[in-house]
Amino acid sequence: MSATLACPVVGTTNSTLPPSHPNVDLSKPGQTCPVVGAKTEHHGNLHKHPSVHDNPTTPSTGSSDAQACPVLKSVVNETKSQEMDDKVCPVVGPVTTVLPPDHPNTLGKGDEAECPVTKAKVGHHKDKVVGHPAVNAASGVCPVTGVHPA
Numbered sequence: 001m002s003a004t005l006a007c008p009v010v011g012t013t014n015s016t017l018p019p020s021h022p023n024v025d026l027s028k029p030g031q032t033c034p035v036v037g038a039k040t041e042h043h044g045n046l047h048k049h050p051s052v053h054d055n056p057t058t059p060s061t062g063s064s065d066a067q068a069c070p071v072l073k074s075v076v077n078e079t080k081s082q083e084m085d086d087k088v089c090p091v092v093g094p095v096t097t098v099l100p101p102d103h104p105n106t107l108g109k110g111d112e113a114e115c116p117v118t119k120a121k122v123g124h125h126k127d128k129v130v131g132h133p134a135v136n137a138a139s140g141v142c143p144v145t146g147v148h149p150a
Helices: 070-075 079-083
Strands: 086-089 093-096
Touching: 070 086, 070 093
Parallel strands: none
Antiparallel strands: 086 093
């Protein structure tokens, strides 16, 4: 059994792009994702979700509402998701609610301010995510995500 990979940027273990994600040829290196600004090299394990008709959308973004997906609702109850404190984000699906240790501080920013990492509105994440404990002297691999500290 292979280990579940967590995205080092948003913490998701989901490898399916939402149905409303703009088309990006993931086989071409050097392209930038118009949603989170990541390079295609970073997203080698992703695939596009099949088209969904009459699916609910998220009012704040107009994108498909991943919270309405019956598969993702069960994914967050899996052991690994529970260890990572995953919730279902309506935009990207299962994600950890703990920001990465190197995430820029957004405290005191207005709801309309943009997250410098994911380009999401700060208000979208208000009271839904928490900062990661300091890892200044940490070495090795995170026991939860399997990611090496930067």
